[in-house]
Amino acid sequence: MITISDVKKIYQSKAGPISAVDGVNLSVKEGEIFGVIGYSGAGKSTLIRMLNGLEVPTEGTINVGGQAVSTIKGKKLREARQSIGMIFQHFNLLWSRTVIDNIQFPLEIAGVPKKERVNRANELLTLVGLEGRGDAYPAQLSGGQKQRVGIARALANNPRVLLCDEATSALDPQTTDSILDLLVDINKRLGLTIVLITHEMHVIKKICHRVAVMENGKVAELGDVLEVFRNPQQQVTKRFVKEVSQDQDSDEVIEQLIKEYPTGKVLKFTFVGDSTGQPLITSLIRKFDLEVNILQGQISQTQKGAYGTLFVHLDGEESQLKEALTFAESQLVKVEVMAG
Structure with a gap:
C-alpha cells in the first residue's frame, strides 16, 4: 500500500543544510494502522507531509497506493491526493462554514453535484457520531467534535489512506480515547489504511498494529507494537514504553x-x-x-x-x-x- 524507499529531506538554512529525514525505509500494509512516534524534531511531521505531496523528498521515492507521490505533479498529484485523506492537530476547519459545509468542501472542489455532496456529508455525520449537528458552526463544537468533523471531511472522497498528524494532541485524555476508538472503528468498517504520527505512546498502544520509532530523522526501531513493548531495543524506545507501561x-x-x-x-x-x-x-x-x-x-x-x-x-x-x-x-x- 505505502512504500518509502531511501527517503531524505534536507532543508537549506542560513546556518547550513538541515537533515529532517535521513534515509528512511518503511512499508505499510493495506488495512493496517501504522504509527510513527518520536519527540519534537525527530522528522515525523516532515515524513507524513511527504506521503501526500505537501513536501517533496530531496532523495528517494514514496509510493502510495500505486502512485509515485514523490515525483508526480499538477493534475496527477491532485488526483492522487483524493485517495489520501488527512486530519490535523488543530482541525483546520473553515470557521465561516457550517459542519455539513466543511464536510462537503473536498467534494465541492472535486466538482461533485450538490445533492450527492449533501447525501455523502450526512452519511459521514452519522459515521462520526455527529447526527443533528450539521447546521452548527465549528465555534459551537467541543474539541472532540471538531476533530470528528475533520475526520468526516477527510473521508469525503472515499480515500484509501488516512493520514493523522498529531490528531489527538490538542484533546483531553477522555476525548483522545473516543477519537482513537472512532479511528479503530473506521479502520475495521472501511478497511482503511491509517498512518498516524504522535509523540504519545498511549496512542500507539491503543490502536496501532505496528510502529516506527524515529530519532534524528532516522527510524531507530520498527516492529509490531506488542513486540516493541515486550522488548524495546533502543534507548528512545525504552523511554516511550516507560511512559505508559x-x-x-x-x-x-x-x-x-x-x-x-x-x-x-x-x-x-x-x-x-x-x-x-x-x-x-x-x-x-x-x-x-x-x-x-x-x-x-x-x-x-x-x-x-x-x-x-x-x-x-x-x-x-x-x-x-x-x-x-x-x-x-x-x-x-x-x-x-x-x-x-
Whole structure:
C-alpha cells in the first residue's frame, strides 16, 4: 500500500543544510494502522507531509497506493491526493462554514453535484457520531467534535489512506480515547489504511498494529507494537514504553520498594499476549517454598493483545529463588531482577 524507499529531506538554512529525514525505509500494509512516534524534531511531521505531496523528498521515492507521490505533479498529484485523506492537530476547519459545509468542501472542489455532496456529508455525520449537528458552526463544537468533523471531511472522497498528524494532541485524555476508538472503528468498517504520527505512546498502544520509532530523522526501531513493548531495543524506545507501561513505577517508587524489602528479591515480570492470563503467582506459591508479595502492577490492551507489568517480592532459600525465576521464564514471562 505505502512504500518509502531511501527517503531524505534536507532543508537549506542560513546556518547550513538541515537533515529532517535521513534515509528512511518503511512499508505499510493495506488495512493496517501504522504509527510513527518520536519527540519534537525527530522528522515525523516532515515524513507524513511527504506521503501526500505537501513536501517533496530531496532523495528517494514514496509510493502510495500505486502512485509515485514523490515525483508526480499538477493534475496527477491532485488526483492522487483524493485517495489520501488527512486530519490535523488543530482541525483546520473553515470557521465561516457550517459542519455539513466543511464536510462537503473536498467534494465541492472535486466538482461533485450538490445533492450527492449533501447525501455523502450526512452519511459521514452519522459515521462520526455527529447526527443533528450539521447546521452548527465549528465555534459551537467541543474539541472532540471538531476533530470528528475533520475526520468526516477527510473521508469525503472515499480515500484509501488516512493520514493523522498529531490528531489527538490538542484533546483531553477522555476525548483522545473516543477519537482513537472512532479511528479503530473506521479502520475495521472501511478497511482503511491509517498512518498516524504522535509523540504519545498511549496512542500507539491503543490502536496501532505496528510502529516506527524515529530519532534524528532516522527510524531507530520498527516492529509490531506488542513486540516493541515486550522488548524495546533502543534507548528512545525504552523511554516511550516507560511512559505508559511504568507510569506507576518511577525510579523513586522502585527505590522505596527495594528499601522496604532488603532480603529476597524484588522482581519485575513483564507479560505479553496470552501470558497475561496465566496464574503465575498461584503457581509460584504452590510449587516453591517462598514468601510471595505482590507489590504493584497493571495490564494494558493493545490491538494485538494485552501487555502487563507486575512487581513482586520473593523471599526464601536461594535455590528456591533460582528455580522460581527459571520457572517464570519458562512461562514466556520476561523477568528482571530489580534488587536482591
